[in-house]
Amino acid sequence: MASFPSANHPVTQQVQSIYRLGQDCYNNYHHQQALAHYAQALQQIETAPNHSITLQQLKCDIYQDIAAICIRQYELIKANRFACKVQGLAIKLQDQIRFAQSLDIQGDVKKLQRKDRQALQDYMNSLEIKLYIMNDESLHVANSYHKIANMYMIQGKFDGAFPMYEKALRIRLQKLGDNHADVAISYYKMAHFYYKQNQYDVAYALCQKALKIELKTLDDQHPIVSHLYYNLGQIECSQNKYDQAMDWFDKSLQIKVQTYGDYHPDVADLYCDIGLTYSKQGKYEKALEMLHKSLKVRSSVFDQHHPDVVTSYQHIASIHHYQQQYDQSIAMNKKAKLLLSQQHGHDPSKMATLYDSMATSYAELHRYKAAYALRKRSRQILYRLHKTMKTDQKDILRRIKSQDVANYFPLIANIIGGDWTRFVAASDLTIDVNVIRAENHLLYDQAMAVLHVWYAQNAPDVGIHQLLNIFQQMGRADISIRIHDSLDKKNHYFKKCTIL
Numbered sequence: 001m002a003s004f005p006s007a008n009h010p011v012t013q014q015v016q017s018i019y020r021l022g023q024d025c026y027n028n029y030h031h032q033q034a035l036a037h038y039a040q041a042l043q044q045i046e047t048a049p050n051h052s053i054t055l056q057q058l059k060c061d062i063y064q065d066i067a068a069i070c071i072r073q074y075e076l077i078k079a080n081r082f083a084c085k086v087q088g089l090a091i092k093l094q095d096q097i098r099f100a101q102s103l104d105i106q107g108d109v110k111k112l113q114r115k116d117r118q119a120l121q122d123y124m125n126s127l128e129i130k131l132y133i134m135n136d137e138s139l140h141v142a143n144s145y146h147k148i149a150n151m152y153m154i155q156g157k158f159d160g161a162f163p164m165y166e167k168a169l170r171i172r173l174q175k176l177g178d179n180h181a182d183v184a185i186s187y188y189k190m191a192h193f194y195y196k197q198n199q200y201d202v203a204y205a206l207c208q209k210a211l212k213i214e215l216k217t218l219d220d221q222h223p224i225v226s227h228l229y230y231n232l233g234q235i236e237c238s239q240n241k242y243d244q245a246m247d248w249f250d251k252s253l254q255i256k257v258q259t260y261g262d263y264h265p266d267v268a269d270l271y272c273d274i275g276l277t278y279s280k281q282g283k284y285e286k287a288l289e290m291l292h293k294s295l296k297v298r299s300s301v302f303d304q305h306h307p308d309v310v311t312s313y314q315h316i317a318s319i320h321h322y323q324q325q326y327d328q329s330i331a332m333n334k335k336a337k338l339l340l341s342q343q344h345g346h347d348p349s350k351m352a353t354l355y356d357s358m359a360t361s362y363a364e365l366h367r368y369k370a371a372y373a374l375r376k377r378s379r380q381i382l383y384r385l386h387k388t389m390k391t392d393q394k395d396i397l398r399r400i401k402s403q404d405v406a407n408y409f410p411l412i413a414n415i416i417g418g419d420w421t422r423f424v425a426a427s428d429l430t431i432d433v434n435v436i437r438a439e440n441h442l443l444y445d446q447a448m449a450v451l452h453v454w455y456a457q458n459a460p461d462v463g464i465h466q467l468l469n470i471f472q473q474m475g476r477a478d479i480s481i482r483i484h485d486s487l488d489k490k491n492h493y494f495k496k497c498t499i500l
Helices: 010-027 029-045 053-072 076-093 096-112 116-133 141-155 159-177 181-194 200-217 223-238 242-260 265-280 282-300 307-322 325-341 349-365 368-388 393-402 405-426 434-438 442-460 464-474 478-500
Strands: none
Touching: 010 053, 053 076, 053 307, 076 096, 096 141, 116 141, 116 349, 141 159, 141 181, 141 282, 159 181, 159 349, 159 405, 159 464, 181 200, 181 223, 200 223, 223 242, 223 265, 223 442, 242 265, 265 282, 265 307, 282 307, 307 325, 325 442, 349 368, 405 434, 405 442, 405 464, 405 478, 434 442
16 A cells, blocks of 8 residues: 555545545455545645645645555556656656655556556566655565565566565565464465475465464455465465365455456456366366366456466366367467467467467377477477577586576575584584574574575585585485475576577
């Protein structure tokens, strides 16, 4: 939510009072009432005899909240228009914080449009402004860390996401305490991180922790709570607990339909997940019913070339394939291919996947010539991609051979936990663990600090083998295994590039 200025002028106080009513409605997802209050507040500002700086700041904040409502309702063009209004007023007021917030709004819009790089750039620019003009422990900065982490998750950059989530959580805990809604949001986003890492027990515990906090101030039918129900359903489904997953999905779906109506991206996502859960249970007719519902919603709220629309066609194609309805599977994949080919800057590897899927269906129909041609196209795409990668082959080889041990610090810090103190003892570091604890509040930051001290004290004689020996002494073979796995992936990648 936007920041709130204070002033003693009667007109300003009246506008503030109306604005607070709007904020209360906003927080409770009563969007129409909120917009009505905001419209009334804006009218008061326009008719005020004196357009003071405070009133202009209020106007800017109201525009921010209206943009946020538009984003919730997926009215992205309208949201961007209000973001531009915020930006214009911020420039006029020479208010860098509100200018940064306008970048955040524009980033939120681009994120929903699946313009991932542009969204991340907006968030980065916003963070740069905030760090330049305020304390790096402010809530504004925490919000930027949180948004950047979300984008890293979308891009699959998990090692970059987790430290950002931790920074945001640390600031929020310090400023807001243990039981604030924003702290709960940090927990459930970190739960999503662990979910993506297949650490389902940790993810489930963090989701439940977030839910417990939210239910202290919200009823169990609040839209924010529905997000947690959805996440819990995904975690249960990934552990093959389909009945429990369906219970969570149904709870979430009821709230989202009540809040947003039938045609909203969040509703489409739930239809999709319910459909995929039916598919895992072998209930293909029910799966198709839900996936077609998801496609219908996505086609109505997104541009036809949106990645989620393409994905819907692919999911439906997969179900038809499982049902041995190969012609229908091919037809759906052809629609997906057409839309994907019309996307600007689409990922070629996704096209290769589509060709492979169609080739498999053609082979089942004994149409081997068509299957071979599609498989060949897929391999040509992948060959071109890897050929491009070959241009950096020497650099890849250099990095693999050097195996700069510092590259593994984020991986180690994520899994070593409180055992970083044992690492200090096992490596004979001259370091005060109490100083490390005082300067770094989170285990990840403490571990990273210790690893960098170890690196500095032992350079240049530092390498993977020295590190693995220390973990062997500690009895933490699990860390060694994770490092070996990472090494194997890098070597496999290099071999693949060499072969091509």
